[in-house]
Amino acid sequence: MLMYCVAVLVALLIAFLCGAIPIALIIGKSMRGLDVREHGSGNAGSTNAIRVLGLGPGLLVFAGDVLKGALGCVIMALTAGISLLLIASSATEEAMLLMQTSTEAFEFDPLISAIASEHSSMLYEIPMALAVVATILGHMFSPFMGFKGGKGVATALGSLAVVLPLTAVCSLSVFIVIVLLTRYVSLGSVIAVTTVPIFTFFFYPSPTYLVFTILVALVVVWAHRKNIVRLLKKEEPKFSLPKKDKTKEDKA
Numbered sequence: 001m002l003m004y005c006v007a008v009l010v011a012l013l014i015a016f017l018c019g020a021i022p023i024a025l026i027i028g029k030s031m032r033g034l035d036v037r038e039h040g041s042g043n044a045g046s047t048n049a050i051r052v053l054g055l056g057p058g059l060l061v062f063a064g065d066v067l068k069g070a071l072g073c074v075i076m077a078l079t080a081g082i083s084l085l086l087i088a089s090s091a092t093e094e095a096m097l098l099m100q101t102s103t104e105a106f107e108f109d110p111l112i113s114a115i116a117s118e119h120s121s122m123l124y125e126i127p128m129a130l131a132v133v134a135t136i137l138g139h140m141f142s143p144f145m146g147f148k149g150g151k152g153v154a155t156a157l158g159s160l161a162v163v164l165p166l167t168a169v170c171s172l173s174v175f176i177v178i179v180l181l182t183r184y185v186s187l188g189s190v191i192a193v194t195t196v197p198i199f200t201f202f203f204y205p206s207p208t209y210l211v212f213t214i215l216v217a218l219v220v221v222w223a224h225r226k227n228i229v230r231l232l233k234k235e236e237p238k239f240s241l242p243k244k245d246k247t248k249e250d251k252a
Contacts, residue, residue: 019138
């Protein structure tokens with residue numbers, strides 16, 4: 001099991017670093033010569049990128065943030081999956097040897113029991129859940145940007161698309177409807193992320209996934225705490241497509 005634990009920890013670090021890739025900063029400087037952190041809300045997310053850089057570069061930022069979240073979870077899926085296959089293979093060989101020598105030893109071998117038990121799926125679900133959280137935290141607290149970043153919505157979408165695709169599609173639909181009706185991206189983000197545990201409960205009735213999606217929802221809502229205050233005060237600006245050469249300060 002030591003190999004499995006080490007592999008998962010390494011994959012978690014990689015997932016965090018994937019989430020930490022400063023897509024908005026890279027695209028802003030390469031395409032517009034701008035640091036998005038010095039304009040608009042100062043947030044290195046796709047909403048501020050669209051307002052500061054324009055629709056085209058902003059959508060590239062959104063796509064990049066989604067893809068880096070997905071990449072971190074794909075790496076974890078491969079790592080956890082391969083590790084469990086190797087453990088299962090090793091456990092099978094050990095089981096055959098133990099059955100030839102001692103039935104009692106076979107019954108109480110912890111490695112074989114973990115693989116054979118009905119709870120073995122947790123050995124896959126828990127790393128995947130942690131990978132989603134790691135990519136989001138990497139985006140929000142990127143070491144490449146002084147442990148600052150965006151609010152994690154696009155990265156969460158990419159991560160969930162890999163781990164809980166039905167949840168991701170349904171929550172994205174909620175986001176789109178809310179934004180179209182109200183033109184408040186922050187409101188759409190907060191409402192959509194709070195639906196993630198609800199859709200997960202119906203489509204993926206796993207205690208592991210339910211607990212971690214509640215955690216994800218709390219983290220993303222916390223990241224939008226200032227937006228929520230502005231919404232309550234009716235001071236939150238509505239989303240609109242940017243005009244050319246727009247670099248003035250906006251709340252986002």
